[in-house]
Amino acid sequence: MDRNTITTLVSCLFLTARIGYAATADPTQQLGGNSPWFPGPNINDISYDVPDGCSVDMAAFVSRHGSRYPDTGAYNQWVALAEKIQAAQFTATGDYSFLQTWKPVLSNPAVQIADISIGGYKELYDMGVSYRWRYPDFYTENTPFSVFANQYPNAPRVINSARLFARGYLGPNTTYGDIYVLKSTDPKSIANSLAPSDSCPLYSDNGGGANLTTWNDLYLPAVTKRVNSHIHGNLNFTDSDVSIFPYLCGFETQITGRQSPWCNIFNEDELEKYEYAQDLRYYYGSGPGSGKNYTLMQPVLNAIVQRLVNGPNKTYVNSNGESWTPGPLIPMFTNDGQLNQLAAEIGVFDQQKPLPRTKIPDDQIFVASHYVTMRGTIGFERLTCSNKKFVRIVLNDAVYPVASCQNGPGKSCPLESYAALINQKSKSQGSFVQICGLTNTTGAGATNTATFLVDNALSWEYVVKP
Ligand SMILES: *[C@@H]1O[C@H](CO)[C@@H](O)[C@H](O)[C@H]1NC(C)=O
Ligand SMILES: *[C@@H]1O[C@H](CO)[C@@H](O)[C@H](O)[C@H]1NC(C)=O
Ligand SMILES: *[C@@H]1O[C@H](CO)[C@@H](O)[C@H](O)[C@H]1NC(C)=O
Ligand SMILES: *[C@@H]1O[C@H](CO)[C@@H](O)[C@H](O)[C@H]1NC(C)=O
Ligand SMILES: *[C@@H]1O[C@H](CO)[C@@H](O)[C@H](O)[C@H]1NC(C)=O
Ligand SMILES: *[C@@H]1O[C@H](CO)[C@@H](O)[C@H](O)[C@H]1NC(C)=O
Numbered sequence: 001m002d003r004n005t006i007t008t009l010v011s012c013l014f015l016t017a018r019i020g021y022a023a024t025a026d027p028t029q030q031l032g033g034n035s036p037w038f039p040g041p042n043i044n045d046i047s048y049d050v051p052d053g054c055s056v057d058m059a060a061f062v063s064r065h066g067s068r069y070p071d072t073g074a075y076n077q078w079v080a081l082a083e084k085i086q087a088a089q090f091t092a093t094g095d096y097s098f099l100q101t102w103k104p105v106l107s108n109p110a111v112q113i114a115d116i117s118i119g120g121y122k123e124l125y126d127m128g129v130s131y132r133w134r135y136p137d138f139y140t141e142n143t144p145f146s147v148f149a150n151q152y153p154n155a156p157r158v159i160n161s162a163r164l165f166a167r168g169y170l171g172p173n174t175t176y177g178d179i180y181v182l183k184s185t186d187p188k189s190i191a192n193s194l195a196p197s198d199s200c201p202l203y204s205d206n207g208g209g210a211n212l213t214t215w216n217d218l219y220l221p222a223v224t225k226r227v228n229s230h231i232h233g234n235l236n237f238t239d240s241d242v243s244i245f246p247y248l249c250g251f252e253t254q255i256t257g258r259q260s261p262w263c264n265i266f267n268e269d270e271l272e273k274y275e276y277a278q279d280l281r282y283y284y285g286s287g288p289g290s291g292k293n294y295t296l297m298q299p300v301l302n303a304i305v306q307r308l309v310n311g312p313n314k315t316y317v318n319s320n321g322e323s324w325t326p327g328p329l330i331p332m333f334t335n336d337g338q339l340n341q342l343a344a345e346i347g348v349f350d351q352q353k354p355l356p357r358t359k360i361p362d363d364q365i366f367v368a369s370h371y372v373t374m375r376g377t378i379g380f381e382r383l384t385c386s387n388k389k390f391v392r393i394v395l396n397d398a399v400y401p402v403a404s405c406q407n408g409p410g411k412s413c414p415l416e417s418y419a420a421l422i423n424q425k426s427k428s429q430g431s432f433v434q435i436c437g438l439t440n441t442t443g444a445g446a447t448n449t450a451t452f453l454v455d456n457a458l459s460w461e462y463v464v465k466p
Pocket of ligand 3: 202203204205206290291292293435436
């Protein structure tokens, strides 16, 4: 049985319980944005295979960077937790016995913090190879290969993800790979980068806000009480300590390549509640429940749709007068906030009712673990089926139908209809400058369409090699 058949069986068995969740025995697959990469469950029961009678002649994806080491703030929490544990006198057995000797797994924090981990290297090389093999006709040896990356000033992890992907994709000789790095903090880059929200003064990610706090206050105290009942002595965890255990589970596993002992602390029911906390974090932080904060990837989405409509072989004229044929695959790398904004805009979650803050709903399709993982990926495939063009959306290798448009082969959407839907969303939500309270009436913020996918001579981008 292939993976799709297995996940279909699994999702059928559990469909009646909770649409969005497939039962999984692997706790690292229930950690939302803290999950290492895994192919999402096929919850919509649509094969990832190309539909019969169709071929993919063009594809784009926007991906989060790969698995990484913690940022400084998270690392400091780990260190403080280790100090608290070491200062206590206690006994603990079974799944808890590791606490006696636990310390953070970073071997050289000064150089590791915030950058890609070994697990991330593996994810990104594998990703490059899998895209090369999935679309075998997309690349011609000894021709330029373009990848786009958000500069992300805090750490090199996004640029490094793009480079590692390109190495996997190109193989032994990376001479022809070009990573176009877009500086989203350059004032001229308004709405024309892979992090447009960086140029929006009204953008604010509240991290899930009061709704997440309500949920955490509901479920965490019982977890803390249960955890503390397994420990004898003067070690007493708080809700805040306990809230990072699943985070440690995800990170330690992708850093060391072995399942972290923290993965055995939350039981199945508690993990499901943690997973839902991640859903609330993204839904209200920069997703569908975040006011207009979620609309800020519109200029990138419009640029992607424009490229899909123009087709794989089109040659563009750059702002420096030179011509450029960017090719049939459009790989883009950025951060979780941007990926999450884009997810909210592409039409696959348009029927999702607002997530309640006091219970897990039974009709949930917006599940962060299924697309905003490390290396989480939103893919767009242009299908040609007897001369008609369609588009389908793929989240972490699982096909998601567009809620209002799924009458094409394999529940795809006619490309023209998809372009019309995205254009209509863009018009009704307002342009980037309007949403952000800016006054500039020229450029990508006013047209609502980024140009970096059709012009590789912008002053706020530069090239690095794989
Ligand atoms: C890679 O290809 C380029 C262009 O064909 C060639 O000049 C270069 O020597 C090759 N490098 C390696 C390491 O094979
Ligand atoms: C553990 O801490 C909680 C507050 O976080 C407190 O209510 C409880 O009494 C403490 N238990 C012990 C055994 O110190
Ligand atoms: C983003 O969310 C914050 C609340 O966290 C809100 O004040 C702000 O208006 C939102 N911004 C936009 C552009 O919708
Ligand atoms: C693009 O060009 C390639 C190579 O010439 C060709 O095989 C392919 O059919 C073209 N695709 C379209 C959609 O025109
Ligand atoms: C909490 O959720 C409700 C229901 O979706 C929503 O109306 C409200 O704006 C949310 N609160 C915050 C602070 O996001
Ligand atoms: C308006 O935006 C364009 C394109 O982003 C930029 O070149 C120009 O400098 C901006 N004008 C002002 C006054 O900020």
